[in-house]
Amino acid sequence: MVDAAxxxxxxxxxxxxxxxxGSYLERAGYVxxxxxxxxxxxxxxxAVQPDVIVLDxxxxxxxxxxxxxxxxxxxxxxxxMLTARAEEVDTIVGLSVGADDYLTKPFRPRxxxxxxxxxxxxxxxxxxxxxxxxxxxxxxxxxxxxxVTLAGQPVGLTRTEFDILALLTASPAVxxxxxxxxxxxxxxxxxxxxxxxxxxxxxxxxxxxDDPAEPRYIDTVRGVGYRMVTS
Numbered sequence: 001m002v003d004a005a006x007x008x009x010x011x012x013x014x015x016x017x018x019x020x021x022g023s024y025l026e027r028a029g030y031v032x033x034x035x036x037x038x039x040x041x042x043x044x045x046x047a048v049q050p051d052v053i054v055l056d057x058x059x060x061x062x063x064x065x066x067x068x069x070x071x072x073x074x075x076x077x078x079x080x081m082l083t084a085r086a087e088e089v090d091t092i093v094g095l096s097v098g099a100d101d102y103l104t105k106p107f108r109p110r111x112x113x114x115x116x117x118x119x120x121x122x123x124x125x126x127x128x129x130x131x132x133x134x135x136x137x138x139x140x141x142x143x144x145x146x147x148v149t150l151a152g153q154p155v156g157l158t159r160t161e162f163d164i165l166a167l168l169t170a171s172p173a174v175x176x177x178x179x180x181x182x183x184x185x186x187x188x189x190x191x192x193x194x195x196x197x198x199x200x201x202x203x204x205x206x207x208x209x210d211d212p213a214e215p216r217y218i219d220t221v222r223g224v225g226y227r228m229v230t231s
Contacts, residue, residue, distance in 0.1 A: 007031045008116055009050040011041040011067070012082065013059050021054065024109040025116065038062025042070055050077055052116050057083040057094060065097055072098035076159055078119040080112070095199045100160045101186070102196075118187040122163065134169045136228060139208060139217050141169045150208060160185065161204050164197070168218065172228035175221040201226055 008030045012018035018034045025032035035044050038061040045053060053071065057064035068079055081099040094102050101115055133142040138151040143166045148155040157165065163185045168176060176184075178194040201218060204210075210217045219229045 006120060007048055007050040008052045008054060009044060009048065010034045010054045011059065012036065012056045021109055021112060024113050028113050038067045041067050045071055045075055052078045052080060052119055054080050054082065054112065057081060065094065068099055069097040078159065080115055080119065096203055098158045100158065118190050121187055122185065136217055141165060155207055157207065160200055164200055165204060168226060168228050172230050175224045175227040177225040181225065
């Protein structure tokens with residue numbers, strides 16, 4: 001069983017599916033309120049401040065992409081997006097507005113619970129108190145305060161984007177493979193398309209105004225993965 005204080009908000013317009021997912025989450029020890037429309041998702045997230053939101057892409061009232069965008073204006077909880085369409089564009093759109101992970105329908109409820117558990121196991125706010133902010137040119141990463149600034153201006157990152165950047169900057173000489181990034185940022189038990197890392201890296205680069213053709217911060221190591229630019 002998990003801490004009963006952990007709340008997973010399930011946003012799914014298929015009521016039978018929502019009920020089944022909620023049942024599995026409750027059996028795993030979570031509090032799992034259910035809502036079925038986009039506007040209700042936003043109102044309920046305001047009210048209950050969930051730790052994770054399971055968010056369907058196709059919702060009445062407001063679709064999942066718009067809901068996710070609005071959620072990110074007031075919460076940094078983990079968001080697991082559900083989509084009935086497996087096309088890469090749906091994944092990219094979902095992650096671009098702040099989702100941390102995604103799952104394609106049909107899925108096994110146990111797989112969804114495992115994804116939620118993986119998100120909540122991710123190490124957070126555990127950096128040593130003596131850690132100093134890391135600086136790369138105009139970029140500063142404060143791992144303790146979970147703050148990023150570029151030329152002195154704050155940069156708004158999602159939890160996943162920050163965790164990836166914190167990992168890369170902690171060992172700037174290391175070329176991190178996608179799988180290692182997943183193991184460190186998500187969990188070794190995470191199963192899915194490893195190119196999800198590429199999507200998050202692309203969003204990071206966009207927010208840092210970092211041209212991959214002439215990178216100032218994040219460099220692509222062909223055939224391996226990514227590392228920080230150190231010179």
